[in-house]
Amino acid sequence: MPFFRSCDCLLCGSPFVPDIGWNTFFLGEAEEEVCRECRKKLVKPEGPLCPLCSRPLNKAGEKYRRGNRCRDCHFWEKSAKFRGVLEKNISLYEYNGFLQEVLYRFKYRGDYKIARAFSRDLKNAVKRLPFDAAVPIPLSEERLYERGFNQAEALIAEAGLEPLHALTRVHSEKQAKKSKTDRILLAGVFQLHPASGDVKGKTLLLVDDVYTTGSTVRHAARVLKEAGAQKILSLTLARS
Amino acid sequence: MVLRFCLEDGFLRPELLSKTKGETAFFRIDDLREIPVRERDASFPFDRSLQLHLAGKKLLLEEIPFPLALVHFHAERGYIAYGKGVERRSGGYFCHRCHNENPRLFHVFPCARCRRECAYCRRCLITGRISQCTPLLEWRGPEPAVLGRGQSAWQGELQPAQREAAGRIVRAIEKREALIVWAVCGAGKTEMLFPGIGRALKEGMRVAIATPRTDVVFELVPRLKRAFPTVPVAALYGGSQERFRFAPLSVSTTHQLLRFYKAFDVLIIDEVDAFPFSCDEMLQTAANRAKKDTGAQIFLTATPSKKWKRECLRGLRNCVILPARFHRRPLPVPRFVWCGNWRKAIRKGQLPAKVADWVRERVRRGKRCLVFFPDVERMEQALPLFLSFCPGALSVHANDPQRKEKVEKMRKKEVLVLLTTTILERGVTFPDIDVAVVGAEDDIFTESALVQISGRVGRHPDYPDGDVVFFHYGKTRAMIEAKKHIMWMNREAEKRKLLSRY
Numbered sequence: 255m256p257f258f259r260s261c262d263c264l265l266c267g268s269p270f271v272p273d274i275g276w277n278t279f280f281l282g283e284a285e286e287e288v289c290r291e292c293r294k295k296l297v298k299p300e301g302p303l304c305p306l307c308s309r310p311l312n313k314a315g316e317k318y319r320r321g322n323r324c325r326d327c328h329f330w331e332k333s334a335k336f337r338g339v340l341e342k343n344i345s346l347y348e349y350n351g352f353l354q355e356v357l358y359r360f361k362y363r364g365d366y367k368i369a370r371a372f373s374r375d376l377k378n379a380v381k382r383l384p385f386d387a388a389v390p391i392p393l394s395e396e397r398l399y400e401r402g403f404n405q406a407e408a409l410i411a412e413a414g415l416e417p418l419h420a421l422t423r424v425h426s427e428k429q430a431k432k433s434k435t436d437r438i439l440l441a442g443v444f445q446l447h448p449a450s451g452d453v454k455g456k457t458l459l460l461v462d463d464v465y466t467t468g469s470t471v472r473h474a475a476r477v478l479k480e481a482g483a484q485k486i487l488s489l490t491l492a493r494s
Numbered sequence: 495m496v497l498r499f500c501l502e503d504g505f506l507r508p509e510l511l512s513k514t515k516g517e518t519a520f521f522r523i524d525d526l527r528e529i530p531v532r533e534r535d536a537s538f539p540f541d542r543s544l545q546l547h548l549a550g551k552k553l554l555l556e557e558i559p560f561p562l563a564l565v566h567f568h569a570e571r572g573y574i575a576y577g578k579g580v581e582r583r584s585g586g587y588f589c590h591r592c593h594n595e596n597p598r599l600f601h602v603f604p605c606a607r608c609r610r611e612c613a614y615c616r617r618c619l620i621t622g623r624i625s626q627c628t629p630l631l632e633w634r635g636p637e638p639a640v641l642g643r644g645q646s647a648w649q650g651e652l653q654p655a656q657r658e659a660a661g662r663i664v665r666a667i668e669k670r671e672a673l674i675v676w677a678v679c680g681a682g683k684t685e686m687l688f689p690g691i692g693r694a695l696k697e698g699m700r701v702a703i704a705t706p707r708t709d710v711v712f713e714l715v716p717r718l719k720r721a722f723p724t725v726p727v728a729a730l731y732g733g734s735q736e737r738f739r740f741a742p743l744s745v746s747t748t749h750q751l752l753r754f755y756k757a758f759d760v761l762i763i764d765e766v767d768a769f770p771f772s773c774d775e776m777l778q779t780a781a782n783r784a785k786k787d788t789g790a791q792i793f794l795t796a797t798p799s800k801k802w803k804r805e806c807l808r809g810l811r812n813c814v815i816l817p818a819r820f821h822r823r824p825l826p827v828p829r830f831v832w833c834g835n836w837r838k839a840i841r842k843g844q845l846p847a848k849v850a851d852w853v854r855e856r857v858r859r860g861k862r863c864l865v866f867f868p869d870v871e872r873m874e875q876a877l878p879l880f881l882s883f884c885p886g887a888l889s890v891h892a893n894d895p896q897r898k899e900k901v902e903k904m905r906k907k908e909v910l911v912l913l914t915t916t917i918l919e920r921g922v923t924f925p926d927i928d929v930a931v932v933g934a935e936d937d938i939f940t941e942s943a944l945v946q947i948s949g950r951v952g953r954h955p956d957y958p959d960g961d962v963v964f965f966h967y968g969k970t971r972a973m974i975e976a977k978k979h980i981m982w983m984n985r986e987a988e989k990r991k992l993l994s995r996y
Contacts, residue, residue, distance in 0.1 A: 366601060366603035399607060402603070
């Protein structure tokens with residue numbers, strides 16, 4: 255009798271009794287194992303959002319706005335190299351303290367299971383997006399060995415999709431340690447994966463955990479567009 | 495890059511160091527039924543710093559900052575042994591680091607290191623992910639000599655009750671026994687340890703003090719360095735540079751104990767009752783593993799579990815009870831005040847009158863007070879209701895980013911009323927303070943928690959008294975037991991002439 259079973263919250267570890275929805279009852283769907291308190295702390299981006307990258311426009315102040323877009327997107331679209339490479343980024347949550355801690359445990363401690371906490375929201379998000387294949391932002395060999403897995407691939411799996419490994423890394427430097435300027439200016443980070451197959455005319459969904467400056471997804475998008483992809487969208491867990 | 499092995503000359507060889515070709519030759523450590531071990535080659539000039547790093551521990555490869563080739567060289571000569579990390583057993587898995595066997599605390603994932611579905615342990619993840627493909631390495635060479643045979647330089651005074659406990663600790667160390675030191679909050683636990691520690695260090699023993707909280711590590715290390723100036727003291731906590739240091743005296747968070755294996759001659763465990771749920775068993779296991787088989791174990795607590803209490807009082811456990819505070823004044827006894835359905839009242843935007851009056855009285859007298867709530871939600875709901883008569887009132891909780899600052903403000907008397915959750919039930923001391931618990935009937939206020947909360951009051955010799963009130967909506971067993979516990983301690987202290995009246 256699964257009604258009053260208690261399980262441990264994926265994110266905070268405390269035991270709780272999950273809400274039984276009709277889906278669990280009739281379809282035997284596995285619940286996500288996230289307690290109510292933790293669920294409340296995963297906040298969707300609110301208020302007017304930049305249509306290109308989902309940045310909440312009110313949060314950062316006027317300095318970061320340009321019309322109805324955010325300042326970063328404004329500059330991306332002005333640049334000759336990156337104009338139009340990315341159609342749109344959808345971010346599921348705001349990058350608040352809680353999510354930061356969760357992602358730390360997920361990525362840097364390597365707790366693969368945490369991806370499951372985002373399963374429901376990921377599945378709902380991909381339902382509404384038109385694309386041919388999901389492409390994970392690749393990790394370098396070193397990072398992949400260290401972490402034991404690619405967090406973007408884990409998210410794609412939790413979204414119920416098969417990944418298309420269309421890209422590989424050229425350099426192996428850690429993005430998180432660079433300054434904002436460095437991140438925007440880096441060149442040649444990605445290249446087409448030799449076994450990626452034909453991306454001509456396809457609409458591809460890039461997947462990653464955090465969108466900060468948009469530099470990573472745009473560099474990736476550019477490589478794919480140059481290889482003939484028609485449209486690139488991105489799906490990220492967090493918009494910082 | 496891969497974390498796999500092959501067999502060569504009857505022994506393991508990491509794939510990265512091997513010239514063997516062919517996928518089928520390679521396996522992960524958990525695939526072996528039995529792991530081959532080499533006999534120690536006595537003539538091998540082993541690496542001293544590797545010895546100091548690994549001796550007394552079981553570590554993952556990533557925790558050993560030495561080239562793989564060097565590590566393997568030592569393994570081939572019998573100085574290091576490869577062991578399994580997570581082992582697949584019939585019906586589940588077993589973690590060789592934290593001894594987890596609970597299937598819900600393992601997760602299988604597509605691992606890039608062994609290129610297979612691989613199970614990892616979520617319980618001890620905090621100390622680095624351990625999985626079916628990650629070996630645990632152990633030092634099998636000679637033990638390093640413990641430097642720093644120190645003498646206790648501590649010149650302080652111990653109260654008679656403390657002296658008795660200190661003597662018992664010394665005896666337990668000499669006899670390599672386990673001892674429970676059941677001492678009330680404010681008894682002066684740390685000082686009581688010094689004679690025993692000094693004795694252990696003199697004999698060249700390795701001593702560790704384990705505590706659940708990092709702040710306590712920071713608090714204890716300088717005091718120990720002052721008491722034993724000639725002895726190297728290592729502070730072990732998540733992120734510390736000294737996590738792997740081989741020191742005669744270490745102060746460690748309980749999580750860091752997970753890395754140690756038969757390392758300590760004396761293991762002192764502070765606040766043994768404070769381990770968070772679900773980690774409880776794991777940390778007890780870690781503590782048992784961390785000490786040598788011939789090691790002494792000293793447990794310090796003000797609030798032993800019901801089982802331990804019973805066993806201690808029946809003489810079934812080696813135990814010394816310290817019922818008096820070092821300043822020889824009795825513990826303040828909590829009083830119970832029924833305050834009605836306070837949750838409903840707060841939800842409707844009203845503080846129960848008795849609670850409001852109590853706080854108002856402290857504010858009027860300029861006396862600081864801590865007000866405990868069962869959870870953050872309730873506390874945050876209540877805070878605005880205090881602000882009308884106490885505009886500076888603050889609330890604090892475990893994940894509060896300004897926790898340190900708020901506690902500081904309270905310390906400096908910049909705020910008089912501090913609402914809090916159980917996070918402040920231990921460790922924090924404010925002289926001249928009163929304490930109230932709102933909703934003392936809540937499950938989170940166990941006997942242990944209530945005794946610890948009451949123990950915040952009256953610790954300073956100049957302010958040995960204070961008011962402890964449990965505002966409740968129905969007395970609970972825990973409340974009654976807590977009060978009984980405190981009253982019993984006061985009676986014991988009186989009986990043993992450990993209190994002075996003035």
